Amino acid sequence: MDVHLVTDAVRRELRLGEVCARFRYAVTANDVERFALATGDRSGPWATPEDYVSGRLPAGAPAPPGYYLALDPYERGDLEVEEYLTRIPYRPTGGGNAYNHVRYARPIRVGDDITVEVSYTDAYEKDGRSGRLLFRVRQNVYLDARGAIVAESECCHIRSYDLSEEVADAR
């Protein structure tokens, strides 16, 4: 029997192509300094002389290029549109990120009030070494307080399933 993880119900639940959630995040000096310190990034305009979070980075200072990841609602656990995963009746065997791609219109800066609009743009499946692989592609649009685009990112997440083992609750 042909088994499919991506069903019409899954596509409907993901609302492919539509904005499915919005989150608003303040970019504080503390957050940016903590990110720069945790990534060992001490050479850019986001670096402070202290090796601790002092909160003294001035408003307008750019965040490191990787900072968009800290504002990704999916990775933060703020996004709750993947309830359908709990209804997939097979044992999950793993998962992770396949890729991230960000394009900046300008750097994210201390003092920014960023709204992130999330939409799923694709869902598909392939057979792999660890079973059937479910790919979900997400797009985040990062907007500033004036509604101007700061950045757009595309992220692809994989979850693998053992189709030979059915389970009642896949969580």
Added chain:
Amino acid sequence: MPAETDARVVVAGAALAPVSRTPSPRDLVRFAHAANDYAPLHYDQDYARERGFSRVIVHGFLKATMMSRVVTEWFGETGWLAELRTEYRRPDLVGEELTAHGTIREANEHETTIDLWVESTSGERTATGFAVWRWNHTKGTQET
């Protein structure tokens, strides 16, 4: 700042200075807090074992930040990183040395594209990607 950061002398094939680090469990917890990424695979030893790993694994995003550091540490404040792509090829276990590398793919007066990758000590490329560096002097594209 290296002289090579001048747009006029950046040439295809040139290698940028690598960035290395050996993430410890403490580093991963610190990064989880900074990136708001609390996936248990990066701090819960038992969970990692259940998933088939001998130890917790390094955040893929941490490798992405190493790749971006190769670019920003080389080019300094001559411009800004306008694009970054990271493809995750293989997980890396905590406590193993990782090195991010970059080479110039192409350059012009407006922007420079850099191929990037993270290598484990075995020489395997566990993450690959590229970045686009946009020069500050480029008319009409300077970030505001």
